[in-house]
Amino acid sequence: xxxxxxxxxxxxxKTLRRGLAxxxxxxxxxxxxxxxxxxxxxxxxxxxxxxxxxxIEHALRLCVPIVFAALGGIYAEKSGVINxxxxxxxxxSAFTGVLVTSELGPQSTVGPVPSIxxxxxxxxxxxxxxxxxxxxxxxxxxxxxxxxxxxVWLIALGLAxxxxxxxxxxxxxxxxxxxxxxxxxxxxxxxxxxxxLFSAAPTVFMMLVAVPLAWYSLKYTRFGRxxxxxxxxxxxxxxxxxxxxxxxxxxxxxxxxxxxxxxxxLSLGQxxxxxxxxxxxxxxxxxxxxxxxxxxxxxxxGAFGAGLxxxxxxxxxxxxxxxxGYAVPDQLIQMIPYVTVIVVLALVGKTRVPDAxxxxxxxxEER
Amino acid sequence: xxxxxxxxxxxxxTLRDHYESAVDKVTPHLVRFxxxxxxxxxxxxxxxxxxxxxxxxxxxxxxGMVATCQEPFTFHLVLFGNExxxxxxxxxxDPWAVYSSLLSGATGNLSANIYNYELALTLKExxxxxxxxxxxxxxFKAGMFNIGTQGQLVLGALASAIVVVTLAKVVPGGLVGTFxxxxxxxxxxxxxxxxxxxxxxxLKAYAEANEVITTIMLNFVAAKLAFFxxxxxxxxxxxxxxxxxxIPSYATLNPWLFPQGSKxxxxxxxxxxxxxxxxxxxxxxxxxxxxxxxxxxxPRAAEYSGVNADRTMVSSMALSxxxxxxxxxxxxxxxxxxxxxxxxxxxxxxxxxxxxxxxNPIGAIFAALLFGGLKAGSxxxxxxxxxxxxxxxxxxxxxxxxxxxxxxxxxxxxxxxxPRELGGDHDE
Numbered sequence: 001x002x003x004x005x006x007x008x009x010x011x012x013x014k015t016l017r018r019g020l021a022x023x024x025x026x027x028x029x030x031x032x033x034x035x036x037x038x039x040x041x042x043x044x045x046x047x048x049x050x051x052x053x054x055x056i057e058h059a060l061r062l063c064v065p066i067v068f069a070a071l072g073g074i075y076a077e078k079s080g081v082i083n084x085x086x087x088x089x090x091x092x093s094a095f096t097g098v099l100v101t102s103e104l105g106p107q108s109t110v111g112p113v114p115s116i117x118x119x120x121x122x123x124x125x126x127x128x129x130x131x132x133x134x135x136x137x138x139x140x141x142x143x144x145x146x147x148x149x150x151x152v153w154l155i156a157l158g159l160a161x162x163x164x165x166x167x168x169x170x171x172x173x174x175x176x177x178x179x180x181x182x183x184x185x186x187x188x189x190x191x192x193x194x195x196x197l198f199s200a201a202p203t204v205f206m207m208l209v210a211v212p213l214a215w216y217s218l219k220y221t222r223f224g225r226x227x228x229x230x231x232x233x234x235x236x237x238x239x240x241x242x243x244x245x246x247x248x249x250x251x252x253x254x255x256x257x258x259x260x261x262x263x264x265x266l267s268l269g270q271x272x273x274x275x276x277x278x279x280x281x282x283x284x285x286x287x288x289x290x291x292x293x294x295x296x297x298x299x300x301x302g303a304f305g306a307g308l309x310x311x312x313x314x315x316x317x318x319x320x321x322x323x324x325g326y327a328v329p330d331q332l333i334q335m336i337p338y339v340t341v342i343v344v345l346a347l348v349g350k351t352r353v354p355d356a357x358x359x360x361x362x363x364x365e366e367r
Numbered sequence: 368x369x370x371x372x373x374x375x376x377x378x379x380x381t382l383r384d385h386y387e388s389a390v391d392k393v394t395p396h397l398v399r400f401x402x403x404x405x406x407x408x409x410x411x412x413x414x415x416x417x418x419x420x421x422x423x424x425x426x427x428x429x430x431g432m433v434a435t436c437q438e439p440f441t442f443h444l445v446l447f448g449n450e451x452x453x454x455x456x457x458x459x460x461d462p463w464a465v466y467s468s469l470l471s472g473a474t475g476n477l478s479a480n481i482y483n484y485e486l487a488l489t490l491k492e493x494x495x496x497x498x499x500x501x502x503x504x505x506x507f508k509a510g511m512f513n514i515g516t517q518g519q520l521v522l523g524a525l526a527s528a529i530v531v532v533t534l535a536k537v538v539p540g541g542l543v544g545t546f547x548x549x550x551x552x553x554x555x556x557x558x559x560x561x562x563x564x565x566x567x568x569x570l571k572a573y574a575e576a577n578e579v580i581t582t583i584m585l586n587f588v589a590a591k592l593a594f595f596x597x598x599x600x601x602x603x604x605x606x607x608x609x610x611x612x613x614i615p616s617y618a619t620l621n622p623w624l625f626p627q628g629s630k631x632x633x634x635x636x637x638x639x640x641x642x643x644x645x646x647x648x649x650x651x652x653x654x655x656x657x658x659x660x661x662x663x664x665x666p667r668a669a670e671y672s673g674v675n676a677d678r679t680m681v682s683s684m685a686l687s688x689x690x691x692x693x694x695x696x697x698x699x700x701x702x703x704x705x706x707x708x709x710x711x712x713x714x715x716x717x718x719x720x721x722x723x724x725x726x727n728p729i730g731a732i733f734a735a736l737l738f739g740g741l742k743a744g745s746x747x748x749x750x751x752x753x754x755x756x757x758x759x760x761x762x763x764x765x766x767x768x769x770x771x772x773x774x775x776x777x778x779x780x781x782x783x784x785x786p787r788e789l790g791g792d793h794d795e
Contacts, residue, residue: 084579141772146512146579147722151768154715158760159426165755166430278709279587287583331595338587345581346574 049319050312056196058318061270063304063311064203065090065282068262069289070296070303071214072131072255078218078298079251080231080244080356081138082145085152086259087286089127093263094282095160097123098173098274106176116179116268123268124260130156131256135249142360153286161276171276178272179203203265207304210258214300227251231354234361244361259286284338291341295348306344313337407773408725414776415769416723416737423762424462427754431460436753440464460754472747473740485743487622487629490636491702493739497639498694499717500724500731501646502687506564507726508650509683510663515567515582516691517714518589523560523692525593527552528699528706529601531614540617548618549700556696557689563589564688565681572677578684586714594708601706610707620701630702638697640732642690647728659683691717716742719763722770738763 035047049055069086076083101119104110110118134152137143161171168174182205184198197208218224229237230247238244266281267274275281288310289303296302317333431439436459444452475485499516506513531552538547567585570576594609601611620632650656661669662679670676694713699706720738724730745756769775 137768137772137775141775141778143768143772143774147767147771150514150579150718151764151771153764154718154767155761155764157715158757158762158764162426162755162757162761163430163433165757166434171757284583284587287580291580329595329599331591331598335588335591338584338591342570342576342581342584342588345576345584346570 045323046316046320049316049323052319053192053195055312055315055319057200059308059312059315060196060204060207061201062314063307064201064207064265064269065094065262065285066289066292066307066311067207067211067304068203068265069259069286070293070307071210071300072258072262073290074214074218074293074298074300074303075227075251075258076255077293077357078231078354079227079248080234080354080359080361081135081248081252082149082358083131083134083252083255084146084149084290085130085134085156085286086255086289087282087284088149088153088156089131089256089259090263090266090282090286091153091156091160091280092130093123093127093260094267094280095123095156095164095173095274095276096126097264097268098176099163099167101176101268102174103167116177119176119268120179120264123264124257127260127263128253128256131252131259132249134256135252138252138360139245139248145358157280160274160280164274164276173274173276175273176268179269201265201269203261203269206261206265210261211300211304214258218300223250228354230361231357234356234359238361238363244363248361262289288337288341291345295344298354310337310340313340405725405727408727409730411773411776412723412725412730412734412770414779415766418769419762419765420466422765423758424466426761427460427462427465427758428456428458431456431458431754434459434753460752465748465752465754465758468751469741469744469748471744472751473744482624482626484626484629485747487625487631488743488746489736489740490625490633491629491631491739492742493735494631494636494639494701495694495698495713496716496720496735496739497636497643497732498690498697499713500720500735501639501643501717501728502564502690502694502714503717503721504724504726504728504731505646505650505659505690506684506687507721508663509659509679509687510666511568511571511680511684511687512579513564513567513582513684513687513691514579514718515564515585515589515714516687516694516717517710517712518582518586519560519563519688519691520695520698520714521586521589521593521710522563522695523556524695524699524710525596525611525706526559526692527556527696528611528614530555531618531700532601532612532705535615535618540615542617544615544617548614549620552618552696552700553693556692556694556699558692560692560695561685561689564691565685568681568684571684572680590708590710593706593710597706597708608707611705613705614699616704618700619704620697632701635697635701639735642693643728643732646690650728655682716763719766722767 031043032047034043036044038044069090072089073083073086097119099119100122101116104115104118106115108115130152134148137148137151138145164171164173179202181199182202188194188198190198218227226237226242226247227250229242230244230251234244237247262285263282266285271281289307292306292310293303295306296304314337317336320333321330439455439457439459440461442452442454442456442461443450444454472485473489475483477483477486499520502516502519503513531548534548534551535544538544563585567576567578567581570581571578597611598609602609603612620635621627622629622631623633625631625633648656650660658669658674658679659682661672662674662676662683666676669679691714694717695710698710698713716738720731720734723738724734741762742759745759748754748758749756
């Protein structure tokens with residue numbers, strides 16, 4: 001009885017999500033048609049902005065931290081550990097990447113490796129260590145996952161500006177430059193798609209590789225099956241002799257590694273600096289990532305789509321501010337992505353969360 | 368933590384589904400978190416605090432190795448006047464000096480003058496933290512995690528500043544103005560904060576949107592909204608920063624006994640204590656409070672015993688938001704004398720206060736005093752030792768982390784108390 005109800009409710013959700021996508025698609029279509037017919041109208045301007053090569057490039061770059069954090073969040077939550085501290089992982093890796101690069105000297109090298117790539121690895125390491133701490137606290141000490149995740153966020157939010165002040169004398173770091181773009185020869189010369197897909201920041205390429213890899217690993221590999229089972233039915237996994245705790249450690253560590261790439265992608269891939277004032281430069285991207293994977297229904301490809309949507313809105317609002325004649329105040333336009341996240345979350349509501357997510361699992365043998 | 372709307376039937380459906388959802392799997396943890404004995408909670412909070420101080424000290428020491436200074440400090444171990452051990456460290460920051468300057472910076476010289484400036488700073492911070500801590504605690508009691516106190520405070524502060532500035536033009540000044548404008552400002556803060564808090568409550572009740580995410584998002588929206596409204600409509604022409612006009616002095620809360628410059632008004636602190644008492648009374652002595660707490664501990668039981676879970680969710684979040692909004696009002700009336708963007712993170716500190724207090728309203732007073740001291744003392748720390756005042760942010764995170772892992776302290780406790788019980792029954 002309850003099963004049919006769940007199924008029906010799941011169907012409703014699915015219909016709702018499809019409906020939502022349909023409405024969004026329709027709105028986009030109307031905008032496109034109106035824009036094509038009346039190029040001078042607002043719809044025309046919007047269309048012009050949204051399809052501009054620069055906007056799409058920008059959106060791809062902006063969605064790197066969101067998508068990587070979302071991928072990490074998927075692994076963790078699929079395995080049964082709700083990692084609400086993704087924001088903190090982004091902050092700590094963004095800062096550590098810049099710190100190590102600037103301490104080594106932005107132009108110098110360590111052996112054959114440019115210092116910025118050492119910074120890249122250091123940022124990932126920092127995020128991984130913080131994720132491990134989170135894992136230990138949740139798995140060994142059975143902490144409440146939400147509160148512990150919150151602590152991860154607040155620790156990073158405190159630690160990064162603190163350390164920045166110690167080193168740089170201000171909550172913002174010195175400028176260290178970015179990775180620069182990688183360009184695929186020949187393909188980059190293709191019109192329109194060339195510059196978007198084949199000449200981009202290294203972390204964009206990594207993202208384009210990581211998304212299908214994550215999808216494949218979750219769906220088709222043994223590790224992916226373990227992760228899913230650990231979140232859905234840990235007891236069954238335990239029964240067949242797989243250590244649930246180990247699987248969860250692996251998944252949470254992976255969320256640290258992935259978020260680390262996202263965080264470094266933000267600081268060293270885009271800005272070339274760490275900004276530590278207010279909510280730091282991460283500015284809620286870790287939380288947006290959570291909504292992105294909920295919206296994408298725990299599917300890495302869906303999460304990528306949602307992340308690209310949120311980042312696309314951000315890219316459009318940044319461009320819209322530069323268009324003369326639309327006197328919409330910056331602060332109002334800047335709200336769009338956050339409000340969209342709330343609306344999406346409200347419409348999608350509860351998703352099919354893994355059954356055992358948020359639950360501590362105690363194997364029988366330990367007792 | 369329940370959901371559902373519309374007809375009874377579909378309501379039951381969603382309800383059942385909801386309990387099968389993992390969001391509720393968190394509930395048992397919250398329950399354990401909320402239902403440990405007060406004595407144990409106190410022990411855990413104290414232990415967590417002590418551990419945070421130790422880890423914070425290590426972080427200070429470590430960061431002192433990176434910082435540049437004229438000469439690193441030397442550690443002297445002195446026992447009964449004999450110097451037992453001298454260790455010339457490579458760190459610029461002496462954790463011991465940091466904490467002693469934190470303590471003296473928080474309390475001032477009490478024997479010389481009990482109404483000293485330092486203590487006033489501590490009490491100023493504590494006053495604001497009582498409101499935000501109470502705000503988080505009320506939501507928590509109802510099983511909701513309100514991370515949005517910050518946004519509720521920001522908009523409450525802005526609204527009360529606008530109301531006072533606008534009405535000051537028509538209301539007569541002097542004592543009449545004081546008695547009309549201040550209560551009106553508090554009311555405005557409560558209403559605006561309450562409405563802003565009710566939004567995530569309603570989103571959770573009727574659309575099942577997780578309140579942790581929505582409140583965090585609403586913080587961003589609130590900050591941007593406040594910036595937009597202030598800069599577009601309420602900013603006097605001659606000011607550089609984004610702020611409203613100054614409120615008239617008769618509508619501000621002024622220090623009494625304590626130095627004028629400290630911006631600490633005892634009356635605001637007392638008002639905070641009154642609110643604590645009121646909330647305590649509502650939670651423990653009224654049927655509404657009973658329903659609210661039951662919804663937090665056993666949502667299903669509450670629902671079956673006839674509590675309207677949706678309405679409780681919205682109303683508890685509104686109450687929580689109102690308390691945050693009042694915090695904003697007090698910040699405007701007591702500290703700033705106007706609204707200005709870039710509001711300090713009282714809301715986030717309120718989470719620490721509430722968690723440290725085990726979500727107990729009365730405990731929130733002590734946690735607020737403690738954390739207020741930490742914040743006020745950090746200014747002295749920066750001034751005297753060069754350690755950035757952002758240290759408080761680090762300690763805030765550590766405290767929450769350690770309070771979140773009671774099991775750790777239980778394990779340590781068991782190891783100390785009775786080694787034979789090791790590996791025994793984990794659940795009490």
